[in-house]
Amino acid sequence: MARRRRRNATAAPGGARNNARKGPVSLVAAVGTTAGLAACGAGSTGLEVRSDVDHEVVTVEATAAVPDAVNATTALGATLVAAGDATENRVVSPASVAVALAMLAEGARGQSATVLDGVLGAAGEERTDAYNALQAAVLEYDGDPGSVDGDDLPERPLLHLANAVVVDEDRDVEREYLDRLARGYGAGLRVADLSDASGKRVLDAWVREHTGGRIRSSAIQPDPNLVLVLQNAVLLAARWQDPFAAEVTSDLPFTLVSGQEVPVPTMTQRLLAAYAELRGAQAVRLPYTEGFAMDVVLPPEGAGPSLSAEDWYQLGEALSGPVATDVLLHLPTVDVKTSADLVPPLRDLGLGVLFSYPEADLTGIAPDLFVGAVAHQATLTVDEEGTVAAATTEVGVTAGSAPDPAEPVVMTVDRPFAVRIVHLETGWPMFMGAIADPRG
Incomplete structure (x- = not known):
């Protein structure tokens, strides 16, 4: 996992931070070398790779784009809820979806970046800092998701939010992209075979861990063309x-x-x-x-x-x-569980270019990629004592001829x-x- 340190001032508008490293990195080759990525462990959660880039925590007060990001997240949530069947329950975490899309935007270029920035309410470093600051603000209430007991809610709210990127073991991705995810989102990086069931077990294990078991498995299916999966999880338990x-x-x-x-x-x-x-x-x-x-x-x-x-x-x-x-x-x-394919409503929001090859431009991640899946799962329990809610958003990024x-x-x-x-x-x-x- 990336190390955390707090940053109280934003970069110059439009300016790139000068310590980002350039060029693609083969994750298999980098593990155990001095390439700036090192192995942390393996097992059912996959081979974890640690970036040596610190997670820079940005404060809300230092980030002018926070209100725009909040308004954009609200609009995104309203659209996604309205996209459901009126006869069925529909619960989403707009915060989770927005953060996952913001992580994708770090590698988008051209028109792909423009449409994402429009949905997210900010562009470039302002976008990164706004969603960084919002996550830092709610993570004042962070805690162990495994400790949540629906029958005995904590006296102080617990809000757990986590980000991760899982990269296929045979794929190369841009080092700068991985560094930006570590710096701005604290996103842990794992390597797995995303073409078969072993990769699915890696995705499943992370989902269970970061939702305290309230969501049991990933909604992303193995695919030989799957290059990476962006994962976000949110869990709230409050009296x-x-x-x-x-x-x-x-x-x-x-x-x-x-x-x-x-x-x-x-x-x-x-x-x-x-x-x-x-x-x-x-x-x-x-x-x-x-x-x-x-x-x-x-x-x-x-x-x-x-x-x-x-x-x-x-x-x-x-x-x-x-x-x-x-x-x-x-x-x-209330005791409901919902799941949704978010690709259709996101297309309606103007993000269709992301799902089309070769129109999608995600060259900040790797060449010849497009978004193959955006899956969302959520649970909501409301009773006399309080609320437990959990959600995951997963973005599957796929290669195409x-x-x-x-x-x-x-x-x-x-x-x-x-x-x-x-x-x-x-x-x-x-x-x-x-x-x-x-x-x-």
Whole structure:
């Protein structure tokens, strides 16, 4: 793994850092040599290779592009949630997807770089520093994902975020690209045979480790043309600031998109909370013990649970104010798992060039590459005590030839609804979702 050190100032705009090394490196040849990459170990997680480049941690205060990256991540999340079937649950981690795409952007050139920068909200070193700073901000809450117990959540939120790159053992990649991933993302590097089941076991083991076992396997399949896989994982375990009383949870009716009414375990609590109404939708912010909060949005009857980016922006502003409202909340427990191929919605966002050969330009990684897969998996559990959520994003790179009433506001979440888990300091959306059926 790359060593960490904190950097409080950004590089000059558009300027490349002058200690990046040039030229492709054969990973097999580099292991055990003085080429700047050294072997750390092997086993089911693959042969780990350590860059001698430090992970430079950038602060939010030193990075002007952070608000643009946050807004871009919110818009990305809104698009990916809306791309799902309205009758099915859809949970994504916009933060996870954005970081994975940002790692890909480090090796993109020409039009490929331009479209990625547009989706990510920043370009070049500003983009690198913005996503570096956002990760550093949430990793104040880092911890061991293996320690998470859904029945006994930690008093202080645990937010684990990790990045990795797995390179096929027979492929050469640009040394500068690997150094940029180490420096800006702390991405550990492993070597494996991505053409067969042994490489799949390497990908699987990393996913299980960094989601605490809540996601069991990688969504990337072995392929003789697979050159490298970028992996990002996010795990959140957090207690509510004001837990719900389990003894008052009861089955209440919940209306599915089809109109069918089903009984769902529903929590009840009267609390003072940030509350807002927007075009007939009700929204409440439920804080965890510190650092993070969940926004729950109940759309008006007849409307779907997917919100636009503009809706999320406006609700975020409204829910960030100091005024608290007396709310009587009825909220279903949630236990859902979702998986999605993100290639179609990313094409719709204008990233189609990345998935076409020879139009894709990823020559900052290696010649003749295009993106063959972008896979996302997520889980979300919400109960009286708090929340556990996990997500992975994997990019497979392939070669080719509020009111103040005297009585409480009543918010009964009894039909499909939207959720978002945000980092309060930055507003970075860690998870977003449309819950069509909270039973999963």
